[in-house]
Amino acid sequence: DIQMTQSPSSLSASVGDRVIITCRASQSISSDLNWYQQKPGKGPKLLISSASNLRSGVPSRFSGSGSGTDFTLTISSLQPEDFATYYCQQRGYIFGQGTKLETK
Amino acid sequence: EVQLVESGGGLVKPGGSLRLSCAASGFTFSDAWMTWVRQAPGKGPEWVGRIKSKTDGGTADYAAHVQGRFTISRDDSKNTLYLQMNSLKTEDTAVYYCTDNYYYGVQGTLVTVSS
Numbered sequence A: 001d002i003q004m005t006q007s008p009s010s011l012s013a014s015v016g017d018r019v020i021i022t023c024r025a026s027q028s029i030s031s032d033l034n035w036y037q038q039k040p041g042k043g044p045k046l047l048i049s050s051a052s053n054l055r056s057g058v059p060s061r062f063s064g065s066g067s068g069t070d071f072t073l074t075i076s077s078l079q080p081e082d083f084a085t086y087y088c089q090q091r092g093y094i095f096g097q098g099t100k101l102e103t104k
Numbered sequence B: 001e002v003q004l005v006e007s008g009g010g011l012v013k014p015g016g017s018l019r020l021s022c023a024a025s026g027f028t029f030s031d032a033w034m035t036w037v038r039q040a041p042g043k044g045p046e047w048v049g050r051i052k053s054k055t056d057g058g059t060a061d062y063a064a065h066v067q068g069r070f071t072i073s074r075d076d077s078k079n080t081l082y083l084q085m086n087s088l089k090t091e092d093t094a095v096y097y098c099t100d101n102y103y104y105g106v107q108g109t110l111v112t113v114s115s
Helices: none
Strands: A004-007 A010-013 A019-025 A033-038 A045-049 A062-067 A070-075 A085-090 A099-103 B003-007 B010-012 B018-025 B034-039 B045-051 B060-062 B070-075 B080-085 B094-099 B109-113
Touching: A004 A085, A010 A019, A019 A033, A019 A085, A033 A062, A045 A062, A070 A085, B003 B094, B018 B034, B018 B094, B018 B109, B034 B070, B034 B080, B045 B070, B045 B080, B045 B094, B060 B070, B080 B094
Parallel strands: A010 A099, B010 B109
Antiparallel strands: A004 A019, A019 A070, A033 A045, A033 A085, A062 A070, A085 A099, B003 B018, B018 B080, B034 B045, B034 B094, B045 B060, B070 B080, B094 B109
16 A cells, blocks of 8 residues: 655644645645645645646645655745645545644 | 434443434435444544445445344434344444445534443
8 A cells, every 4th residue: 555654744834924734645646635724623625636726716826746756845934824734645545644744 | 415314322221222314415315425423422433333325236335343132223314324233232332324435424423321
């Protein structure tokens, strides 16, 4: 089975910071990787699909890159509403462990 | 706009059964492979299983920890996905979400297995 390893598991940052979250697959998944944001009590919200496609309505400060086994989610300038937990997911299948983004 | 609304959760005793539903709209449900995911309190999401579109065979696959106890089905005429859960265990306690492998339900449905 494919494993998804996400890092870091938690991150303290400030408004305006550039944040990078990484996700590594145990074997190639091409570009079949989605990134989600989740806030307490809510379902995961799709940010990026197919590794780098920004979904409609998602701010342009979010971007994704990578293919094969290594992927990154970048938030170029952190905003107050971005403090949440982020997950990568091999589309429709396995999740990474999550990255909790907290205010410094 | 894709909308997914889960329902059917509740409190059930260990060994009991429950059927969850997911009402879908905003996309061609019959063409979609649909997935159930769950999230235990304070934990990350966990894949439960998926069902292919009928065009692609309509078969379902399950995570090892629910294989033989859970059954996923679909009614394309009603744009509805189902999860039949039998022989429930306390460790099945979680919020259950359906997904079209892109979008998730907004709140999911809570299943609590407790005596």
